[in-house]
Amino acid sequence: MIAPSGLLPGTKTVPFARSLAAHGDRTAVITADGSVSYGELADRVAETAHRLGPERRLVLLVGANTVDALVIHLAALAAGHPVLLVPGDHADAVQSLTDAYDPDVVARPDGGAWVLDERRAVSAHTLHPDLALLLSTSGSTGSPKLVRLSHENLQANAESIAEYLGIRDSDRAVTTLPMHYCYGLSVIHSHLLRGAGVILTDLSVADACFWELFKAGRGSTFAGVPYTFDLLDRVGFASMELPHLRSVTQAGGRLAPDRVAHYAALGRAAGWDLFVMYGQTEATARMAYLPPDLAHAHPEAAGVAIPGGSFRLELLPDWPGQDTGELVYAGPNVMLGYAESPDDLGLGRSIDELHTGDIARRTPEGLYELLGRRSRFAKILGLRIDPQQVEAMLEKHDITSCCTGDDDELVVAVAGDPDAVDPVRVRRLVTGECGLPARAVRVHVLSELPRLATGKADYRAVRELSRPESLADAATSGPAGRTTPTGPVDLCRLYAEILDRDQVTEDSSFVGLGGDSLSYVEMSLNLEEALGQLPDNWHTLPIRELRKSSRQPAEDRPKTRRRTLETGVALRAVAIVLIVGSHIHLFMVKGGAHVLLGVAGYNFARFHLTSADRPERLRNLGRSITRIAVPSVAWLALMLLVTDDYRLTDVLLLTSLLGPHTGFWFIEALVYILAAATAVLAVPLVDRTERRFPFTFPVALMTLGLIGRYDLLGLDARGHIPLAVSVFWLFAMGWAAAKATTVRQRLLVTAAAVATVPGLFGQPAREAVIIGGLALLVWVRNLPSLASVNRVAGVLAGSSLYIYVTHWQVFPRLEDQFAVVSMIVSLVVGIAYAAVATRVMRWRPSRRFGRREAAGKR
Structure with missing residues (x-):
């Protein structure tokens, strides 16, 4: 030693x-x-x-x-x-x-x-x-x-x-x-x-x-x-x-x-x-x-x-x-x-x-x-907070305030015009100053701060603001993160249940909570029922802002009204029907799986390439890969035990690497692509580059992907290569479509689809389906629809992954039935497996909690 x-x-x-x-x-x-x-x-x-x-x-x-x-x-x-x-x-x-x-x-x-x-x-x-x-x-x-x-x-x-x-x-x-x-x-x-x-x-x-x-x-x-x-x-x-x-x-x-x-x-x-x-x-x-x-x-x-x-x-x-x-x-x-x-x-x-x-x-x-404290120090979630220091910090931002707290929350009363002062900004300043989670900070904007007869701040009155006398008060002044009823549907609770997250606050957003394409459909349909038509960017809006988009109570809205259906959701629903129907030979309209690859890239860009820091992005990506791979592997492992249809390479999603290719190429390609994207974006320089050039970056990747599309290096002749290499350009094209914000950029993506898809199969009809799906993704954000159509499309889109995985074991066993029956049963089995898999995945202990509990003294 x-x-x-x-x-x-x-x-x-x-x-x-x-x-x-x-x-x-x-x-x-x-x-x-x-x-x-x-x-x-x-x-x-x-x-x-x-x-x-x-x-x-x-x-x-x-x-x-x-x-x-x-x-x-x-x-x-x-x-x-x-x-x-x-x-x-x-x-x-x-x-x-x-x-x-x-x-x-x-x-x-x-x-x-x-x-x-x-x-x-x-x-x-x-x-x-x-x-x-x-x-x-x-x-x-x-x-x-x-x-x-x-x-x-x-x-x-x-x-x-x-x-x-x-x-x-x-x-x-x-x-x-x-x-x-x-x-x-x-x-x-x-x-x-x-x-x-x-x-x-x-x-x-x-x-x-x-x-x-x-x-x-x-x-x-x-x-x-x-x-x-x-x-x-x-x-x-x-x-x-x-x-x-x-x-x-x-x-x-x-x-x-x-x-x-x-x-x-x-x-x-x-x-x-x-x-x-x-x-x-x-x-x-x-x-x-x-x-x-x-x-x-x-x-x-x-x-x-x-x-x-x-x-x-x-x-x-x-x-x-x-x-x-x-x-x-x-x-x-x-x-x-x-x-x-x-x-x-x-x-x-x-x-x-x-x-x-x-x-x-x-x-x-x-x-x-x-029994209590002599001073005004508060112990909130175990963290020792000096309200006077919080007041001093806010004063530097020209915000006059009174702060007090107890074991559960910090109450901040701010003087000003309620229409002019942004409580979200105040809360962010406070949480940034003292390290509290947003759910533990309640902000009230008052025309005047409560005062005692001596002119000193009335902190008892400020503390009483945190005890609303009615649900109406709670809805307007409740603390971030409290699941206070705000009408027939509690949005914080809805987000928590669907995304399996416990610390949901009024300042939370769908993407901020790690929402992905698998939970997007379920969330959007529930929100439409609660709020009516949603803005295009609802997934990036805090719950507080989202609620403002619809003030009309759900029970007062017309029961039958025209709605819109997001194009990505519609494409997922239609594509899975086309895939299953074509495999059953009910009809022969192919190309759905390749459209889904473009949609996957589109959703990847929308839900994962947010303004969150790099570690949070990577955690959310890891969670999404798990939600795709685990249910797929679980089903294949079960089928390996009860049938002779699969091999261990199928279960381990290795056929794209070891061959021969099977019907699960889409799952494997998607998992490989997402894993590769996660690894690349984990590099700080790459992460910074993507943030700086959000459209140019995927276009460059799409161009690079054309090497695999056309096999320009002749790799296929030298040995087995994963299909992910050959189809990655479609994923990157969907990514670019999501980041295209100008007509010129959309034209570029469309031109790329028109130029590169033909010749992929030598089947013009199949290639037309792919080009048409990608063009819709680029140019049409929403399609006119009805509530009943949305519900059906939502179930199909939300279950599309599970339908794809399970249908291979369903329709072959119904060959003696009508093709329509095979189709319906295949869809129903996949939807049922989606419900089971979703419930099981949500049952697992959540990983969303902070990496450390709040610190303080006792």
Whole structure:
């Protein structure tokens, strides 16, 4: 093992960070990519400590739940360098704190690697010998007010937590919280102190992959904020088999007493303990815990002081009673003090006790119970929010406001003309400032802000705005993300059900929620029933804007009225009928599958090439590929078991690669093309190019695809090539059609179809079908229709993939029947399989939740 780097005399360090090698070959860190032993971790820490050098420097670390970030953090603590730990998921906060504190070293990810940006060899700051760590108390706002923690703070709190949790060297804790949040960091510290393992991940507990990693890593404990427990309910945690689970800890905000009692009982039945805890960043992480055996009887209590700490109550004139007052904590984990600028980094200890700002009472059993807050700080979804800072931020944007909140939401009252002030903009400013999800921010635009007789803002009145007295009030002022009834149909709930997404807000859009061509038809038909005729761009509109497009209640609309049917939906419906009918020989109108390839490219551009960032685009593409491939493979696997019609290459969608081609060439080609497009767009340069040249880019791809269309390289004569190569140009043509916004661009796409489709089969009628379908896609966005026609077309279009997959096993078994009967049964079986497959796919635990739960203090 590499020896620790030499330190200058008198340099203080954190003992557990320098003692990693003492745990030998025990497993220290587990990730999805493998494990790291304590010896290996110690070597990496020593190497990085050597790189940082013996001269103490201020190291800004962009926090992330990765081995690289953990190594840098431990190296700095082991070598005595103060660490400014900042949220890695909030670029503005990183930049703000970098500008405010001018760190000597910036440790950050760059592509797939981590870099140490050494801005100077010797610190530009005076760094107090005791200073070890700087953490923000304001979530991800980038506020320059930081908590100064010492080496003793970190060591003492880790030892205390390890003691009352009874952490063993055989335990393995998973990182359900980000390391830049004191609660998440304390989990890492306390387990490394005892030589236990840390399962390092940024997956959410709502992600099935999280639990796979937890089980594979023999996880014994995990931590959660209140929102985490909401997610646990949704993913069926109570019925999970977790044989190694020993304890669950909760902090980061008040968990309702009934929820504490519920999870305490669940733990007793399953053999694990629930530890409810209370803390603040100013106390390094933890100040109190509720012993598991008291959780059922006293679920409302914060508990007793942690080992080494103590509480007292400071009586307050407006809170009478000897057992009630402000909770004051003392212990070796109390911070040195605050820092608001680099000048404060040289300060020593400025406080000995921590006035928590929480009003508490001491019960006869000696437990402390929190009653409220002295200050206006709000704890929303576990994230500590300073409403005054939000008000100050809005003031910079010339918005006068009053802000207050509770455990569930931040209420923002804005002064101004309701017709002139955009609440969506206000909400985006607030969520961008403090890191809250949109559903937790309620914005009210008022002609005047409520005031007390003294002229001060009436925050009680602002808080009351969040409690509408009627459904009508709720519809007009409800918070984003609340599924408040707004008439016969609740649009937020409708989006959530069809797209299998839980955090649907008034600011959500179909494409923003990851909607694709498979869910588009179902959604559009439901919305037409609820709202009437939809605008062409409805899939990109926020729900709030979409609702404005139709103010007429559904029950007041004519039952029979002319409607329009989107051309892409009509083409999908007609094409699948043509495909099945031609295979049955009911009629011989071919070309439908090739039209569907153009429609697939068209929908790919509409639903996936949005303004979302690159990771979100890729996640949505991955979800769409899964929704195509999994039901197809599942059906083929079933048929492989019960019939002799298929081979393993069919099931694995490999016939396009290994041959011979089968009737499932379309599915394989579509999956291959989408996978290839995803891989290409994952390259940052390509992603930027596509965004800059949205029409030219697919035209260039279409031109490149003509190499496969005409086999200009003679590949087919040399060996088997996938059909995806030969038909990709049609997909790219549909992509270009979606991005064509001018007559000239549409003419170009049409000319390309007319020039390249003829000769594809040597069958003029078939080629005419393809050209006609592509021309409709380019020039006609909507076709005149009726509600009854829309319903039939919608079912056929929405089930087209499933009809295509299943009909090969249906019509051959009905050869003795009339062709019309074969046709009808083939369609019905595919529609039924679509219903089953859709239900099963929606049943899977949703992956849409944020990669991390909200952070804060408790």
